[in-house]
Amino acid sequence: xxxxxxxxxxxxxxxxxxxxxxVVPAALPTGPIAVWRTASGELHANGDRCxxxxxxxxxxxxxxxxxxxxxxxxxxxRDGGCEHIPAHPGLEPPKSIxxxxxxxxEANGVVxxxxxxxxxxxxxxxxxxxxxxxxxxxxxxxxxxAAGGALKTExxxxxxxxxxxxxxxxxxxxxxxxxxxxxxxxxxxxxxxxEALRRVTExxx
Amino acid sequence: xxxQAMRDAWFPVGLLSGLTRAxxxxxxxxxxxxxxxxxxxxxxxxxxxxxxxxxxxxxxxxTSLGAPEKDLFTIPEADHPERTLVDVGVVRVKCSPLRxxxxxxxxxxxxxxxxxxxxxxxxxxxxxxxxxVRKDEDEVWATKVEFYxxxxxxxxxxxxxxxxxxxxxxxxxxxxxxxxxxxxGEWDVICLFVQPLxxxxxxxxxxxxxxxxxxxxxxxxxxxxxxxxxxxSILENQIPKKLPLDPALETPTRADLTSVAYRRWLKRHDxxxxxxxxxx
Numbered sequence: 001x002x003x004x005x006x007x008x009x010x011x012x013x014x015x016x017x018x019x020x021x022x023v024v025p026a027a028l029p030t031g032p033i034a035v036w037r038t039a040s041g042e043l044h045a046n047g048d049r050c051x052x053x054x055x056x057x058x059x060x061x062x063x064x065x066x067x068x069x070x071x072x073x074x075x076x077x078r079d080g081g082c083e084h085i086p087a088h089p090g091l092e093p094p095k096s097i098x099x100x101x102x103x104x105x106e107a108n109g110v111v112x113x114x115x116x117x118x119x120x121x122x123x124x125x126x127x128x129x130x131x132x133x134x135x136x137x138x139x140x141x142x143x144x145x146a147a148g149g150a151l152k153t154e155x156x157x158x159x160x161x162x163x164x165x166x167x168x169x170x171x172x173x174x175x176x177x178x179x180x181x182x183x184x185x186x187x188x189x190x191x192x193x194x195e196a197l198r199r200v201t202e203x204x205x
Numbered sequence: 206x207x208x209q210a211m212r213d214a215w216f217p218v219g220l221l222s223g224l225t226r227a228x229x230x231x232x233x234x235x236x237x238x239x240x241x242x243x244x245x246x247x248x249x250x251x252x253x254x255x256x257x258x259x260x261x262x263x264x265x266x267x268t269s270l271g272a273p274e275k276d277l278f279t280i281p282e283a284d285h286p287e288r289t290l291v292d293v294g295v296v297r298v299k300c301s302p303l304r305x306x307x308x309x310x311x312x313x314x315x316x317x318x319x320x321x322x323x324x325x326x327x328x329x330x331x332x333x334x335x336x337x338v339r340k341d342e343d344e345v346w347a348t349k350v351e352f353y354x355x356x357x358x359x360x361x362x363x364x365x366x367x368x369x370x371x372x373x374x375x376x377x378x379x380x381x382x383x384x385x386x387x388x389x390g391e392w393d394v395i396c397l398f399v400q401p402l403x404x405x406x407x408x409x410x411x412x413x414x415x416x417x418x419x420x421x422x423x424x425x426x427x428x429x430x431x432x433x434x435x436x437x438s439i440l441e442n443q444i445p446k447k448l449p450l451d452p453a454l455e456t457p458t459r460a461d462l463t464s465v466a467y468r469r470w471l472k473r474h475d476x477x478x479x480x481x482x483x484x485x
Contacts, residue, residue, distance in 0.1 A: 032444070051456045054443040071439050072460075073317045073329060086329035087313040087460035097456055 005029065009105065009112035009122040010165045011175050012045065014130045016109065023067055025058035027167045030115050033102060034058040038065045038078070045113045046080050047100035057099060067099075110163060110175050125161050128177040132191055136172045138201045140164040143172060146201040155197070156189030158182055174198075208234065210475040212271035214376050217398040217410045219266045220292050224248055232402040233270060234478055240266065263412050264292045265398060278344075278374035282382070283394050283414035291422060293411040293429045300440035301479035302377045302401035303448040303471065305409055308436055309379050309397040310371050310467060312352050313460040318435050321355050325364075328353035331460035338470055345373035345470050347463040358393060359420045359428040361386040373467055376476035377401055388416045395429075404479045405446045409433065447481035454481075 012026035013035050023036035025048055032048035034057040044067070048056050055071040062068075066083060068075045074093075075084040080101035082093040103117040109130035112122040136143055140151075143164060147153040151162040161177040176194050178187060211234065218231055219240045228241030228251070236252055243249040250257040250268040260267040260277045267277050283290070298305055308314070313331050315324025334350040350369040357367045370382040370392070377399035382392035394414040399407050411429050420428075449455055450472050457465050471480060 049444045052458075053455055054445065054449070055439060056442040056444065059438070059442055070317055072313045073326070085458060086316065086326075087331040088458060089330055091458070 006115040007118045009114050009118055011110050011133075011163045011173060012113040012165070013111040014109060014133045014175060015043075015106050015111055016130070017133070018043070018111065021062045023058050023060055023062055025056065026111075026113065027173070028102075028113060028115055029166065032056065032058070033113060034060070034067070035104070035111055035113065036062050036067050038062065040065075042078070043104050043106060043111065044078055045102040045104040045111075046076070047102070049099070050074055051082075051097055051099060108163075108177055110177075125177060127180055128161055129180045131160075131176045131178045131182075131187055132194065133173065133175045134194060134198055135167075136174050136198050136201055137170055138172055138204075139169070140166055140172050142204065143174060143197075143201050146197055146204060155191075156186070156193035158186045158190045160190060207475060208478045209271065211376060211401070211478040213269060213273050214271075214476070215260060215267045215269050215273055215277045216377060216400050217265040218250060218268050218400055220294070220410070221248065221261055221264055221266055222292060224266065231400075231408075233268065234401050235403050236270060238268070240268075263396065263398070264290060265410055265412065278378070280380055280394060280396070280414070282392060285391075285414075287416065288394075288414040289417055289422070289425070291413040291415065291425050291429070293413065293426050293433075296409045296411075296430070296433050296437060297402075298407055298409055298437050298440050299405065299446075300407065300443065301405055301447045302399045302407040303476075303479040304440055304443060304446070305399050305407055305436075306373070306377055306379050306397060307448060307464050307467060308440055309381070310347070310373070310463045311461070312350060312369065314439070315352065315354070318439055319432055323354050323357065323432065324352065325355050333459065334462070336462045336466045338466060342374070345371075345463070345466050347371040347466075350463075357384065358386055358415075358417070359424050360415075360417045371463055373470065376471060376474070377407075385416050387418065391416055393417075401479055407479075445481055447479055450477065450480045450482050 018037050020037050020041045021039045023034050026033050026035050034048040035045045048058050050069040059070045060068050066075045073086040076099045077083045080098045082097035103114045105112045105122050107122040107124050144151050158178050163175045165173045224242050226242045228239040231238050231240050239251045248266045257268045316326045316329045336347045348370045354367045355364045367384045372380040379397045381395045385391045385393040396412045398410040
């Protein structure tokens with residue numbers, strides 16, 4: 001990954017898919033990440049690997065302002081530092097134990113994560129909000145082509161933007177945005193159209 | 206990196222009770238094998254037309270791709286006639302065979318992975334215990350391992366402080382001796398025999414020799430399978446899949462002394478099939 005790519009915001013999840021006090025898996029081009037909210041709703045992201053024994057932290061649990069690994073309960077704070085090792089309750093964990101916090105931001109109801117802090121906030125697409133995310137087995141270029149030549153498109157009669165992030169050469173994470181205030185029936189039609197777009201894209205590649 | 210040291214080791218490849226003349230297709234360290242009975246009814250393992258050496262022990266058939274210098278280890282305690290011998294069966298796990306053994310050697314995960322069975326969150330502390338490599342046997346041993354367990358075994362009525370001893374007599378095998386609730390003074394014997402299919406895929410054959418007059422064999426198998434399926438959810442989600450032998454890649458604490466000794470012992474013997482030597 002080039003230095004300028006590291007400082008780019010990458011869409012990682014839909015904001016409403018990460019409930020308060022929960023953690024979900026996602027990915028950057030640099031590798032898997034865990035995205036989580038504290039009990040009070042503050043958003044955080046870090047590497048999806050506990051430094052102790054390599055367990056995915058996205059399988060862990062959130063309590064209060066901390067994320068714990070499901071394997072041995074090692075607890076990490078908002079700065080990624082290890083706060084507590086249950087097997088040795090009297091031990092203050094060395095500062096060097098850290099699960100690698102990542103810059104995170106929300107815009108248009110999308111969670112954006114970067115490998116290194118970008119200079120600016122993620123670009124806002126005015127008047128649109130996230131509908132849902134999907135993983136396509138295709139490249140962003142193939143998705144744009146199937147969507148009619150551009151990622152600004154239409155889904156089931158509703159104007160839509162597709163925000164994409166190439167996770168591997170064969171997998172792209174896609175978030176569909178529709179106009180804020182779109183009614184439920186149109187949202188359902190857009191979601192169905194997004195699934196159809198995935199079928200078309202994947203059968204074309 | 207040579208796999209010869211591991212090729213010369215013994216591995217479990219099936220239950221003796223499950224062998225058939227038709228044979229079963231399996232794999233050992235990436236090579237296709239057929240496990241079954243020959244024309245005379247004797248257990249046999251074929252690898253591309255080559256007959257591999259076999260040993261029948263602990264309810265399982267064992268084989269090797271190379272020429273083992275040592276006989277397969279023994280477990281004298283398991284010979285007691287009053288013990289119930291339990292062939293648990295097989296669990297296929299998408300992980301390094303070495304990660305499967307290391308997880309078996311670990312007690313600190315009990316409160317979080319086997320919650321309210323082998324451990325509970327209110328009692329997570331791991332006290333100091335003793336780890337050594339026994340020179341004559343060339344085996345890793347951990348002794349004086351103590352842990353609070355809400356339900357230590359199918360036969361346990363309530364919470365007890367359980368004492369454990371762990372033994373690694375072969376690169377993908379571990380024997381656990383633990384407090385036997387119905388017979389103070391004796392040890393239950395619980396084994397993890399791991400068949401390396403590839404470096405990132407294994408068949409795990411748990412086997413037990415217990416004193417338990419009350420549980421049925423079905424109960425005992427269900428208990429062990431419940432525990433192992435909980436372990437599988439961990440083992441298939443560790444990164445990297447191979448066991449890192451580079452000390453810089455993971456962060457052990459005092460509770461991990463058995464794992465540290467196991468990793469060093471593997472490295473010293475070139476038992477590196479399923480291991481990652483340097484960070485990728």
